[in-house]
Amino acid sequence: MAAAVADDRPFLDEVLRKHHFRHSEYLDVYLLPDDTPHNTVVRTVASATREFQDAGLSVAADPRIMVPPPVPTPDGVPARATQPGQSLTALTGQLHELRRAADVSEVLGEILDERHGVVLDLEEFIDTAAAWCERLGTPNGHELGLHLRNIAHHVAFLGDQLVGAQLELAVMPDATPANAPPLAEVPLPDRQEWLRVTHTARARAAVGSSPNRPASSPKHQDEAVPRPQNASASPSRTR
Structure with a gap:
């Protein structure tokens, strides 16, 4: 899960880091750890989005985040x-x-x-x-x-x-x-x-x-x- 910001205001960095996003210098985006459970990802994005909106900022989120990963099944x-x-x-x-x-x-x-x-x-x-x-x-x-x-x-x-x-x-x-x-x-x-x-x-x-x-x-x-x-x-x- 990646998040990008429109400018370098400290408030944006502070909110994303509070919700466990970490900035990637190589990609110049904020990333959640790869092993974050799906439900935790959904809650994290929702919480960060709400905090940005409460501050009067516009947020765009990909609706595909709501699609859960498949449940593991036996071979065949x-x-x-x-x-x-x-x-x-x-x-x-x-x-x-x-x-x-x-x-x-x-x-x-x-x-x-x-x-x-x-x-x-x-x-x-x-x-x-x-x-x-x-x-x-x-x-x-x-x-x-x-x-x-x-x-x-x-x-x-x-x-x-x-x-x-x-x-x-x-x-x-x-x-x-x-x-x-x-x-x-x-x-x-x-x-x-x-x-x-x-x-x-x-x-x-x-x-x-x-x-x-x-x-x-x-x-x-x-x-x-x-x-x-x-x-x-x-x-x-x-x-």
Whole structure:
């Protein structure tokens, strides 16, 4: 990662050196150490850019900095293509601009994408951390590796639950009323609150079409989605 300045003001040198850039006399640019981790590079560039902008200076940054390096793979296994990072913060901000349930379903699909979705990335990250612990070859490492793999299973289960929610949103014709308050002014529910999910919503999501799944032919009445005899006792889940 290289940085160049338009003039030789001491302030510019001071800020870049504070963020671990070092000046190269041969190239006449500032460089970060070659072994700086990718996430550290992104944070460093963002921090230095913000400090320059706060001082009233203009900064130009290459957007390709957001493309992470490929994850190492065994010989003969193709590496997964790297994608520009889609942070949850950016996707959360996108939700504030949406009005239709189907549009929210599409955004939710981005974090569930099999190529660059954050849920799959998190599962892979935890599995890799588990393999690192098991590679220690110690009882503690093996125990922690098993614990981490169990957490990865929970992440996979969370992904399945989010797929169900995405399908429900995809078949909902609802849209936010024009007079509804801004989403930022709606208080978030208590994370310990138990949310009821009706059998009707689950059945509708199971048989309805979505942008990510082709519509299926109507089922015969005898093949309808089964319902429990006591429909009033609906299952619960936590957020």
